[in-house]
Amino acid sequence: MGEADEAFVQALGHRPKLSITEDEGIPLIDLSPLSSPNGANTKHIDDLVVEIGNACKTWGFFQVINHGVPLEKRQKVEDAMRKFFAQPLEEKRKVRKDEKKAVGYYDNEHTKNVRDWKEVFDFVADKRILMAASHEPEDKEVPETFNQWPDYPPELSRWREKRKVRRDEKEGGVGIMTPSIPKNVRDWKEVFDFVVKSPCLMPASSDPEDKEIAETHKDAGALTVLAQDDVGGLEVKRKSDGEWVRVKPTPDAYIINVGDIIQVWSNDAYESVEHRVMVNSEKERFSIPFFFFPSHYTMVKPLDELTNEQNPAKYRAYSWGKFLTTRKGSNFKKLDVENVQIYHFRVQELADKLERALSINSK
């Protein structure tokens, strides 16, 4: 392994500790009550709801099995993904995303202002991509762009053909996850972001002791559904003690995690949890994250039914479209300033009150 470009090297504080626990505690939830042939048994469904609620509170992460997504679909997507990423760079760059094209191939994303060691192909499962043109609140422009489809490999071209047929339908929808999203949940959203991510091959760091680097972040959307391969490497910061724990690769399971939007909607009852991916020195790693986003015009704020006088809203409303555009703008640059975060929308009065209370207590 040679010297890595400085652009890939995380600051010391963001680098992973090399001793990692593989935690059996990340909940593994069996979703079979949802597809029970004898009709849904309410008791089982109620238990499941409690189980999921607890997992969201305690971990912000869980894995699901018996989810009803056919294994063949996952295998097809994985196959297409491997073929796509195995192509020469110039082929992949033909479908590169840029300032005008919102989705496509890229290999230059930054986390915490440091370049990630990964390649991504992303697309949305809707016909059009509508994103705020800029972060300026008065700028109402919402340019329209479309998915980009490579000519090769053939699997991806077939998806493109399907989409031509579907062009007049109200909802498009490709990808393995779409059928598993309940109808009533789909109604409120417009954009599915579906990212195929690949080779996280071992980067070298300039520090000879530092064998691996990783990206550490929280997900900005509502929730994320992720398929990781058997190489593994996803790690979650355990809420109870801040230790990093590895999410065990589990055949045909999907990993679900709470994103920032659910944290805001739930007024902090469910927190978006910090996670990262360790790159592997021997093997390429592939993963398929599916980001569940609301429409760009959605104002994100704590839900009325979850707030009251005793539990006042902890966040001001923010525009999801503006937030995302601000994020995307800085995701590809090494900046000196921190990227926009949900805590920037925390209600100031509360922060002030807390500060006053603390200064009284410390007197």
Ligand SMILES: O=C(O)CCC(=O)C(=O)O
């Ligand atoms: O690749 C993974 O396992 C996780 C990816 C992830 O956390 C993300 O893209 O937000």
Ligand SMILES: [Fe+2]
């Ligand atoms: Fe993530």
